[in-house]
Each structure stands twice: as structure tokens, then as C-alpha cells.
Amino acid sequence: MNKTRKEIPVNTLERMVKYRRILDNYAADGKTIIYSHEMAKLAGNTPSQMRRDLMSCGCAGSTRAGYNVQEMQTNIKSVLGYSETKQTILVGVGNLGKAILSYFSFRVPRVQVVAAFDVMPHRIDRVISGTRCHDIKEMETIIKEQSVTLGIITVPREEAQALADRLVAAGIVGILNFAPVTLDLPDHVYVENMDITMKIEKIAFYSGEK
Amino acid sequence: MNKTRKEIPVNTLERMVKYRRILDNYAADGKTIIYSHEMAKLAGNTPSQMRRDLMSCGCAGSTRAGYNVQEMQTNIKSVLGYSETKQTILVGVGNLGKAILSYFSFRVPRVQVVAAFDVMPHRIDRVISGTRCHDIKEMETIIKEQSVTLGIITVPREEAQALADRLVAAGIVGILNFAPVTLDLPDHVYVENMDITMKIEKIAFYSGEK
């Protein structure tokens, strides 16, 4: 889209989200400047990588005086696109869906979960952490009415692909998928999978080595 | 540790977990061979990458006849270390903790969640999806008695670092952390973070571009 976007390495972008969080906490303590090595400590990486990443988002520090916290916050939020909030829905208000609703309601400023959906009558019309769960039949209507562009999938594995197709047909262009399947979707849809199994098996593999 | 391990690229290892899942489903349909392009379709990547990955785990296909499913399953499980199960605990039986307990109880064969812990009296001594929640005071004892090596952290952000220190002191060497903080721990402990915020912001960033 804009020029800056294209140039930011994917890995840097991922870390940027972490940096935002770190700076928000850091600023809350009244601190106004920070050195690359201090920030690296907080982020669990190296000063060198910090400086590179900061360059990518247009943050300039000054020698000896480090980086200005507020300027960094502004730059990072601008790079991440904080001027625009994205309307989001969550489908599948089971164990995981409920947990995520409770989390998002107060944690992710840039992404707004406007509605949730389920098939089970006993879930429908309940409000979980501020988000109403609707009948899945109303999904397409609400997506259109509220200009929803992102979807979070927390339905059982077997239902995920069919649901994803429906989301895409309704205009969704970004999906966070918690079901353990590879979704097969058109190229214009951006998908990320949250694979808890993968992470825990990775830990099982690498832990106890060093 | 052993020779094979060192040589497997990290990204390949991550995908291996996915391949195991795919093959389990594929084999359940009675299929016994698969081509790299078929498997790539199921995994959402390229035939070329599939073949590379398969090489890393010692799977040899044969020209024209593709790969033997059973052999691949055996090899992948052996690479991932399925001969040995790891004892695991989960700390913080809140919304997310409960969701994860219900998931792990039947999904991840190689990792066994043997106990959960919480501070709140009303959580303690309840059994969630087959796993008992104990008083956090008993944690160190149970870790030792059951030879627990991995820990899953689902406590509030503020509690995470102190808890992680306690886990490490008790002998835990691998941690899956859901709290949105960078844990500062000794080098011998392998940590992975599950960052939902990061994923959703990444989607917000990249979606609607292509």
C-alpha cells in the first residue's frame, strides 16, 4: 500500500507489536528516553537488532542520548496502522472463543471485536465480556452492516473450512484460525494460524538441550 | 543431542508438526502413498519445500510412486521425539487455562499435562477435562514427584515472571508462555511465547493488500 509498508521485514513487523507493548509500559513509569540495550533487555533480543528494527520504522535516536520514547510510540503505531481500527468478528463461542473474547475486549486497541457467532441456541444472545453472541444465520448481514474485514475462527476442526469459505464470500479478507487445519482460500485472503500444538511440541523438542 | 536434531532447520521442524497431523488424517482415509504436490496442497506450501523438508527427516520417496505414508509417519514421529512423552503442568486455570486443558487432554500425544495449579480456592481440587487443579503451594512437590519438565503459563501478566522463576527453580526447562511479557530466564530454559495480539495485528496489517 504505502511505501514504508513494503520495506519492513516480516520478522521486524512481528517484533514491532511487542515493542509497542514494551514502550506503553515503559512510558507509564514516566520514562521519556531509552537506550537500545535497555530496550533489547526488555524485548529479549540484541541491541543491534533493536537498532535495525527501529530504523525500519523510521525511529532515529541520538548518540549518547538514546531514543525518545514518545516519538517511537508514535512511529510504531503509525507503521502498524493505528489510525485505522479494523472491525472483527469471532465465530465459535466455546471454551477458547470465550477466553479470547475476554482478552480482546480490553487488550487490542487497533482491532475491535464487534460481534461473535455460534450455532448452539444456548450460546446465542448472551453477552461475553461485552461482545454479544449472535445466531450464525445473522453473520453475513452483520459483516456487511458493520463493515467487518477480519475474522477469528474458533469452531471445531471439521467446521473450519466451510466457515472460512462463508467468511470470505461475505467479504472478510483476514483470518486468524485456531482450528488445526490448513485452510484453502483465495490468495487475496490473508490467513494466520495459531498453532498451540506446534509450539508445545517445539518446546518438547528443544528444551533440555542447552 | 543426537546428530539428526542439529541438522533440521527450525522452520522445517515447525512444519513437521503440521505434517504429522496431515498424515494422520490422510492415513485414516486408507491412503498409503502421497506425492509431494498433494501433500503441499494439504499443508499450504510448495512441492519443492515439501521435498526439502522430507529430506531433512530422512524420508525418501520414489520417483513416480511418491512417498510412503506410513514410513513418513514413523520418521516424523521419531524426529519429533515421540518415543518419549514429556510431563507438563499448566498454571493459571482461568478462561484461557481451562480452554487449553480441554484441548490438550485429547490432542497432543507426546505432551502429557499431569496437573494444573491456581491460587483461587474456588478453582482448587476441581477436575477440568481430566486434569486436576491443585493449590499452587503443592507445585514444587508435584513437579519433583512426577518428573515434570515443561510448564504452560496462563496467569495474569503481572504474575508471569515470578511464576516462571519459580518453575525454573523447581526444575522446569521448557515454558509455553501466554502472558504478554518477555520472560527473563536463564539460558538453559527454552521459552516460546504465544502472542495472539501479535498475530491479529499482523493480519490487520497485511490483509487487504493483495
Place this chain on the structure above:
DNA sequence: CGTGTTCTGTGAAAAGTTTCACAAAATGGC
């Protein structure tokens, strides 16, 4: 039995990411 087709295996190139190492800038102490 030979020919065309469809696969795998893999060197080598390309692309992406991290780390190194050091010049240049800024600061504080003297």
C-alpha cells in the same frame, strides 16, 4: 522394448534475516 510422462532428489541461486564491527556523534568530567 523403447518412448513419453511424471515424479523425486539436490546442487546452486536467490531472498531474507541477523550479527559484526566500527566510524561518527554527543556528552560529561576535568
Place this chain on the structure above:
DNA sequence: GCCATTTTGTGAAACTTTTCACAGAACACG
């Protein structure tokens, strides 16, 4: 005002991962 010290910014090297492209193996079919 000058020197020692600390910190940034960045080319270039090192490393990692993905993709390309094609030789060679295996099979089907005539």
C-alpha cells in the same frame, strides 16, 4: 576546550530459508 566514554547508524559479512531448474529414476502404454 579537550579527552575519555558511551551510544547510534550502517555497510558488509555471515547465516538461514526458500525457490529454481534440471538430471535421473520409474512406470505406463503401445
